[in-house]
Amino acid sequence: MLDLKLIRDNPEWVESRLRSRGKGHDLQGIHALEQAKRALQTETETLQARRNEISREIGRLKVQQGDASALLAEMQSLGPRLKSLELLLRAKEEETLAAVSVLPNLPDESVPPGQDEQGNVELRRWPGTSEPAPLAFPAKNHWEIGEQLGILDFDAGARVAGARFTVLRGGGARLNRALVNFMLDLHAQHGYTEVLPPFLVNRDCLVGTGQLPKFEEDLFATRDDPLFLIPTAEVPVTNLVREQILEEASLPLRMVAWTSCFRREAGAAGKDTRGLIRQHQFDKVELVWVTRPEESDAALEQLTRDAERVLEQLGLPYRTVALCTGDLGFSARKTYDLEVWLPGQGQYREISSCSNTGDFQARRMQARLRRKETRKVELVHTLNGSGLAVGRTLVAILENFQCADGCVVIPEVLRPYMGGLSLLEPEKQ
RNA sequence: GGAGAGAUGACCGAGUGGUUUAAGGUGCACGCCUGGAAAGCGUGUGUACUCCAAAAGGGUACCGAGGGUUCGAAUCCCUCUCUCUCCGCCA
Known part of the structure; x- marks a missing residue:
């Protein structure tokens, strides 16, 4: 598998090395997928951080016999939203992985160019x-x-x-x-x-x-x-x-x-x-x-x-x-x-x-x-x-x-x- | 194939719903101590992804795998995989 970071940072070079094998490859699509994935990841992880924070706080309140109803209410709306985000994120990750795993390796610079x-x-x-x-x-x-x-x-x-x-x-x-x-x-x-x-x-x-x-x-x-x-x-x-x-x-x-x-x-x-x-x-x-x-x-x-x-x-x-x-x-x-x-x-x-x-x-x-x-x-x-x-x-x-x-x-x-x-x-x- | 017991960090091992952001120990690294070492003491010690221009520093996930219950799961439920013990079968 090719390094996603390499594809991200050096797309023209990767593309030209791939083309030397004789077939073009759609790096644009992979780039878009990967970007969408990272956006989803950021959003998901923000919510996960909030969820963890709330859970910790509820635990603390329970021990001290405090009132956690406000936090429970927030969780009511956060929970389902997070669940669907996690599903979307995973789908996007799998899609990205699938797209990258069909790309062949890049030929070394020392490999002679040729069609067949x-x-x-x-x-x-x-x-x-x-x-x-x-x-x-x-x-x-x-x-x-x-x-x-x-x-x-x-x-x-x-x-x-x-x-x-x-x-x-x-x-x-x-x-x-x-x-x-x-x-x-x-x-x-x-x-x-x-x-x-x-x-x-x-x-x-x-x-x-x-x-x-x-x-x-x-x-x-x-x-x-x-x-x-x-x-x-x-x-x-x-x-x-x-x-x-x-x-x-x-x-x-x-x-x-x-x-x-x-x-x-x-x-x-x-x-x-x-x-x-x-x-x-x-x-x-x-x-x-x-x-x-x-x-x-x-x-x-x-x-x-x-x-x-x-x-x-x-x-x-x-x-x-x-x-x-x-x-x-x-x-x-x-x-x-x-x-x-x-x-x-x-x-x-x-x-x-x-x-x-x-x-x-x-x-x-x-x-x-x-x-x-x-x-x-x-x-x-x-x-x-x-x-x-x-x-x-x-x-x-x-x-x-x-x-x-x-x-x-x-x-x-x-x-x-x-x-x-x-x-x-x-x-x- | 049947019955039972297990799977937690480099290793051992505690943990049966919320101050566990995984106790404690061993190992390892560094420091202190020492003439030098050992012992002792102290500090640190995973992987992946991600945020940030970078660094510093954050965040998320991962306790065999995958689902479920729950506001919250290493912990409860289900399925699967693997390991060990016994039985059966077999090169």
């Missing part, structure tokens, strides 16, 4: 600066490889749950688990604390991180309880600090969590319909930082490096892209995407998205820190990034390390997690 993904800026590539050399044979798509190996069963997924669900079998299931364990161990080595959060969350959490109220159609909801399946571990893990006041000395918090993620992909009809790229359910290892405001910029660089390192250890070619203003997610102030090279598709595909949300989520969550020196309270900054999306990593391994005979070489670092296995081979029927 065309405007994104490539920052670096690994291992070299050129596109990876093509394989010595025609590269297959991961779904072909996976089906031939007998490790990806799309039909079974559809039978059990529907389109965009897949069953992993044998070495595929094990590879998925190996990736999760490898990533968790790597990040733990780099100082992250492992967290296993709930996979279902309440509405407040989703409002806190920004998925609600705007993007409810992207979420799976439960029927009999007010709970949603998490679209990312970012939601439960970031919300660990909701309504908390953290001691400055305890920051930064750095957490890593494996979860399955559940997305309805409502707006993605027709996109990536084959294969594992876009599923309703997938595993992801997520990195979350909670920092002091002045250190979040540096934290984003570090977090992104921590994600890049996973790809490097696996030997997967990738590039790092700075999202432009028009391509930023709702809560993000600045985002780096990591895109892995997929030979089967002949293109880079997103495998990680690392964002600094500044105080945007913190304000929604009321997550704060207490300064050591001044004992003052202020909002923390929150960051999150995939480290990495496990399903897409599995795709990248199949496509990058495929052999002409249909086998797939398992990256060295994963072999300890695969019982020493170094090669996935087609099932002998």
Whole structure:
């Protein structure tokens, strides 16, 4: 959520930053709402002060056996007036909050301007600066490889749950688990604390991180309880600090969590319909930082490096892209995407998205820190990034390390997690 | 799922309708005392919003959440959430 005071004091600047995302926003309306709210608040609080004064006085008179009838009479008229004012005030507050909570975060000044993904800026590539050399044979798509190996069963997924669900079998299931364990161990080595959060969350959490109220159609909801399946571990893990006041000395918090993620992909009809790229359910290892405001910029660089390192250890070619203003997610102030090279598709595909949300989520969550020196309270900054999306990593391994005979070489670092296995081979029927 | 007990400030804990603008204690901060420390004594000690040009200083709300009763609610009534204990069921 944006700071109402910032909108009040610097409306032109806020408006121009919002416009850089590609869409105008009605700050006039919010300003009017907020002003009306404050007028109501002043009036209400004046009456409340009077009410409290009268009540105190009546109490005093009662004790002294005095006559309180005049005060009681005043209360007769004041009471109903106050009640209706309080209702109006609350309605206006809710209206203001509703209007502000659908505004996206302001892009950081360092974010490249642009309309859509065309405007994104490539920052670096690994291992070299050129596109990876093509394989010595025609590269297959991961779904072909996976089906031939007998490790990806799309039909079974559809039978059990529907389109965009897949069953992993044998070495595929094990590879998925190996990736999760490898990533968790790597990040733990780099100082992250492992967290296993709930996979279902309440509405407040989703409002806190920004998925609600705007993007409810992207979420799976439960029927009999007010709970949603998490679209990312970012939601439960970031919300660990909701309504908390953290001691400055305890920051930064750095957490890593494996979860399955559940997305309805409502707006993605027709996109990536084959294969594992876009599923309703997938595993992801997520990195979350909670920092002091002045250190979040540096934290984003570090977090992104921590994600890049996973790809490097696996030997997967990738590039790092700075999202432009028009391509930023709702809560993000600045985002780096990591895109892995997929030979089967002949293109880079997103495998990680690392964002600094500044105080945007913190304000929604009321997550704060207490300064050591001044004992003052202020909002923390929150960051999150995939480290990495496990399903897409599995795709990248199949496509990058495929052999002409249909086998797939398992990256060295994963072999300890695969019982020493170094090669996935087609099932002998 | 059933029965019972709870939820009060950083923490413990008093408070069953009006001098409670939340007692008292612990902790923390500062000061006094001391050669230094401890003890002792004193002072202070939440969050959010808002008023004021700003500062100083006010005001309002918040005793798990939401409703209700009342001139007035931490306190009485209703609903819900969570915690604990016992029982049942269960990975």
